[in-house]
Amino acid sequence: MTPLLEVHVRQRRYAQGEAWNEVLRDVHVRVAAGEIVSLVGASGCGKSTLLRIAAGLDREADAQVLLDGRPVIGPTRDIRFVFQEPRLFPWLSVARNVAFDLDDGRAQPSPRVEELLAEVGLAGLGARLPKQLSGGQAQRVAIARGLYVQPRVLLLDEPFSAVDAFTRLKLQDLLLRVVQAHGITVLLVTHDIDEAVHLSDRVIVLDSGPGRIAAEVPVSVPRPRDRDDPSSQAAFADVRRALHLAHAL
Ligand SMILES: Nc1ncnc2c1ncn2[C@@H]1O[C@H](COP(=O)(O)OP(=O)(O)O)[C@@H](O)[C@H]1O
Numbered sequence: 001m002t003p004l005l006e007v008h009v010r011q012r013r014y015a016q017g018e019a020w021n022e023v024l025r026d027v028h029v030r031v032a033a034g035e036i037v038s039l040v041g042a043s044g045c046g047k048s049t050l051l052r053i054a055a056g057l058d059r060e061a062d063a064q065v066l067l068d069g070r071p072v073i074g075p076t077r078d079i080r081f082v083f084q085e086p087r088l089f090p091w092l093s094v095a096r097n098v099a100f101d102l103d104d105g106r107a108q109p110s111p112r113v114e115e116l117l118a119e120v121g122l123a124g125l126g127a128r129l130p131k132q133l134s135g136g137q138a139q140r141v142a143i144a145r146g147l148y149v150q151p152r153v154l155l156l157d158e159p160f161s162a163v164d165a166f167t168r169l170k171l172q173d174l175l176l177r178v179v180q181a182h183g184i185t186v187l188l189v190t191h192d193i194d195e196a197v198h199l200s201d202r203v204i205v206l207d208s209g210p211g212r213i214a215a216e217v218p219v220s221v222p223r224p225r226d227r228d229d230p231s232s233q234a235a236f237a238d239v240r241r242a243l244h245l246a247h248a249l
């Protein structure tokens with residue numbers, strides 16, 4: 001089966017004074033349509049770098065990104081990015097933030113905005129300003145904005161790291177619901193093993209210096225998943241072991 005998303009990185013290095021800091025080498029990630037894949041690894045191992053490459057945001061990398069077999073040469077509507085912080089425009093309403101990519105913050109937000117807001121649990125809050133939202137609500141807006149352009153792939157870089165643990169669990173289940181409802185393929189960076197196991201069909205473990213794929217752990221726990229299910233705990237142990245072998249723990 002052809003993967004929907006392929007990220008082939010031969011090398012990514014950054015100039016460091018006279019020398020080079022080689023961050024990624026020979027990393028090949030393939031994600032099938034509808035699949036949810038997590039990237040985990042030590043801080044600084046190149047996860048965000050890899051995700052930026054996948055988004056077509058890194059022109060310096062020696063890399064190729066393919067969507068449905070076709071090269072991605074820059075940012076595209078088909079591949080959307082959700083960052084660790086919501087990155088909302090503070091002067092625009094929630095509804096206009098959601099619609100910004102298509103409507104440029106000027107047009108009257110379409111009825112689809114209200115539908116999306118309801119879907120992420122923010123029905124009726126479209127007129128609010130970002131400063132009137134909690135951190136978790138703001139991140140829900142960021143997810144709605146990611147969905148508004150109807151992308152095929154959503155890339156998320158530690159999307160729930162800045163919210164409290166309770167909100168985090170709720171946002172994980174929200175993400176699962178919406179990506180399944182919209183048939184979206186997901187590549188996600190997290191440093192939380194529980195989160196990786198709960199969300200993913202497959203967990204890719206990176207090692208560092210330079211970042212390479214150390215292991216891929218399939219998570220074959222049936223959905224909807226019960227966090228306390230022994231098979232989830234077995235998958236957790238597999239990922240933790242792989243991280244340990246990759247010297248990330
Ligand atoms: N724009 C940049 N210029 C120079 N070095 C960078 C830049 N972005 C990232 N790096 C370096 O690349 C390495 C990987 O960074 P990053 O991909 O952010 O790691 P991670 O997301 O896994 O924590 C780090 O050593 C970081 O310092």
Ligand SMILES: [Mg+2]
Pocket residue numbers: 047048049157
């Ligand atoms: Mg990062």
